[in-house]
Amino acid sequence: MNSTAVPASGIEAFIRELPKVELHVHLEGSMQPETFLRLVRKHDVAGLPRSLEEVDAYYEFRDFPHFIDVYIASVEVLRDEEDFALLTADVAARLAAQNVRYAELHISLYNHLMRGIPASVVFAGVEHGRREAEREHGIRLRWIPDFPGDFGVEAGERTLDAVLADGPSSVVGFGVGGIEVDRVPFKGIYDRARAAGLHSLPHAGENGGPQRVWDAVTVLGAERIGHGIDSMKDPRLVDHLGQARIPVDVSPTSNLRTRAISTIEEHPLPRMLEAGLVVTLNSDDPPMFGTDLLNEYRTAHALGLGAADLALLARNGVAASYLDDADKRGLTAEIDAVLAGA
Template sequence: MDRSPTAAASGIEAFIRDLPKVELHVHLEGSMRPATLIELAARHRVEGIPGTPEEIRDWYEFRDFPHFIDVYLASVAALRDEEDFALLTADVAATLAAQNVRYAELHVSLYGHLMRGIPARVVFDGIEHARREAEREHGIRLRWIPDFPGDYGVEAGAETLEAVLRDGPDSVIGFGVGGIEVSRAPFADLFGRARAAGLHSLPHAGENGGAERVREALDLLRAERIGHGIDSLQDDRLVARLRDDRIPVDVSPTSNLRTRAVEAIGEHPLPRMMEAGLLVTLNSDDPPMFGTDLLNEYRTAHTLGLGTAELAELARNGVAASYLEESAKRELIGEIDACPAPM
């Protein structure tokens, strides 16, 4: 049997490739391929967007998190009509399916479109058309989490929620808040309304705003999952609460590196979060913008010291933390358990 480093590397690569996966923290708009962004920007004559893939890659070198948000909002401006949203969704679905992602819950930056005068119905009609096609063509199942940037205030959140309640399809399963990480306290009533309407509370918290943002998300927004949450490790009592209450934490290592939430990938707290017993899921966040994808996040987790057992645990955690029906969860976890690890 070949036990050379090359064979071991190819073995782990095959394991990561073949492992059935879900993705729970990935942004639809942040998943736009550079070629698609360039095509749409040219079609709609959008200024300020680079015109070549090389220039796009340079544009995606982020100084800090606010700079990333500026670039993100600039790229969103290339999405104008139903066909644009359908094209984006079809691209994203095919890319996910090629990584053996079976199910994904995607954040949709709905307020970023509403603020530009794009009706919610245009957004939903486009992404729903492509979602149905993707399920037929690739077998991947997609669900939506509309969100708004917290730094735009309660009014932005209220406009977003009203649009979701008025026009959102049944495939909308949650409501979120992202953007620059301001206090979550002002959004307590808003998330109460969302929960009363049957939407799951899925906010970003603890990406770069400290452990207090995670506590606010839990206490005031009744968060069912925490988006990012790496700052939770600043507070031992919070870590114990997340562990004991089995609150999932959706972690995206490369994203945290590229937005300077961590200084070096070797410093990422993913292994410590798993050692602490947290229900951690692995995700890609805004993959083309960060030069990654979900396969690469599993490779990164492996370079951080996680073996095949831990990688399979991350995959099972994603299934457990998802809003798939229980029968589908059992089936998918069975496939994960049956995925052969390299010898």
């Protein structure tokens, strides 16, 4: 790693000035408590928190399965096109305030389909919010619809069918998340998604071991790996990811809050960079985990990464995104200029 020194007083300004992209952040998991409570009251949803204090207690996760349970319950507040537009506009404004220029957001589409909300309603709402955000803040958003793998192949097929029928051109990829189960049964789904022009962007190797990552790459044709920290348990996999230049989208605070790691100090992010992996930095479900992308950069700095390393993470995010080449060159030049002025 190249740990160009910046005085402690200047690292905060450096982090804020860095142009950023975010590639692993969930739309629904980015819902702020105030928006959550507004929608709870709008729809009078029973069994959910009714105050900020109750929301804070609600987000105290015991483990990863408990987080999934809370996440699924929380999306209950999203019911109509207006709700999805409101959420998207709020999330985009908060990203733009962190100097995020472009983001690819996961949408938990199956969780809405299973509640009887048509994909057309979801996409109409998020597209309204996306257009509004681009006008007001200049940030560009793209979508990665996904399904929870623990709900099985049928959930994946139904989600993909909905994307192919109603997905706008701003959909760039297809994801699988949820509790980390075997990825091999989803081969047919991903073959179909890729044939339709969708990029393969699965979660793998957060807490399921390196074999999940191997399967994501060799069976699902993964172009990026969501989380992927268990890759470090297999040197041969690390070599493969590095040589193939397959990006790994890392979210340190998320890994701590879901108990994928016991302490932030043990997070493998520095070792991943040292091993030559293409690592991007992300916030995953920021308000649920008490973080945002700025805080993830602060966390990376606290793990020993200097200004050049932070700039590399930002540059990796641009390279791993689905921005066009001209936009990538322009954004990379801006990152380099900020680093040069540090």
